[in-house]
Amino acid sequence: MQRTASDDERLTTVGLLFESAAGLRRVFERRLEAERSLSNQSFDVLIRLARTPGGELRMSELAAQTSLTPSGLTRSVDRLNQQGLVDRRTCPEDRRGAFAVLTPAGQELMDRAIPDHVAHVNEVLSDLFTSEEEATLASLLRRLRDHLYDRGAEWGLTPEDTEICDGGG
Amino acid sequence: MQRTASDDERLTTVGLLFESAAGLRRVFERRLEAERSLSNQSFDVLIRLARTPGGELRMSELAAQTSLTPSGLTRSVDRLNQQGLVDRRTCPEDRRGAFAVLTPAGQELMDRAIPDHVAHVNEVLSDLFTSEEEATLASLLRRLRDHLYDRGAEWGLTPEDTEICDGGG
């Protein structure tokens, strides 16, 4: 195997990636919980609905986008439904299928939550990277992600493990 | 707020970071489960014990290093104990305390698992980045992690959220 960096550098880089992701996730989690009483997962579901014209998506599509299992999504939507943020709508053309659809309350919540989230991301990352550095980071990470997702099968990942959900977060 | 990149670039970068970390985590998880019947979490606990002279660590230390809650670590060590990989040893100087210590079987397992893991990391990342690119990525991620962990309190993180566990993987 051709190595372009030492074993230790590699392990450290991977460790840093995990720590950075975990740190960011926790920061956003806290804020969402404190300000909106929303779990990261709920927000992830809601933001995908909010970004879809009509505010509705098939359950299976939503499951793939959020990296949730079908049963996980069913229960996540159950909870959101109990909170009055999401409704189910049976698909007219395929009566097996169901749409998850934002309620007016859910839409209204996200109309406020999304700009806040964007501002929060900017706040957390402000003054940390130059524009050029940020572009470099994005480019390197994109290559890593694409590499993992393109060749995922070689490393034992199933297709649904490699669903890509851009802009998520 | 001074912005050095557009909102969308920022969100995309964050999304890429999450997807990269999730992808890597899944790849390692599959391999560890398939070849060693070990969860990522178990491996994380074991690797820290294996890297400690004597192969033992206080429960609280281990919890901090693995980002597990104390109760989570208790249960994790319970499972490892049932598998015969870890034992508990009461601390002589402070009888409240307990050490988690690798059993011979656990030590032997890790003697084989760690080199395999390093090889796997190299395999997954081989031919993806140049040495220079990898150094750049590590440097940018380090700044991000340090930024998050230094200023974590501002974003609502508690001290134990920001324990640093280098080389983890």
Added chain:
DNA sequence: ACTCGTTGTTTGTATAAACAACTATACAGG
């Protein structure tokens, strides 16, 4: 020694997760 407050770890309880089994619907072939 006795009490008070603190610390390290474990346990009780509720919430959430994954996996597999199930229901209902769709579709394809005879």
Added chain:
DNA sequence: CCTGTATAGTTGTTTATACAAACAACGAGT
């Protein structure tokens, strides 16, 4: 049509997680 098979979602069961309470042991001050 009728049957077999695949697909969309849901539900049952088991397992893991976090939070808080319990417990045991330490240390300081009296």
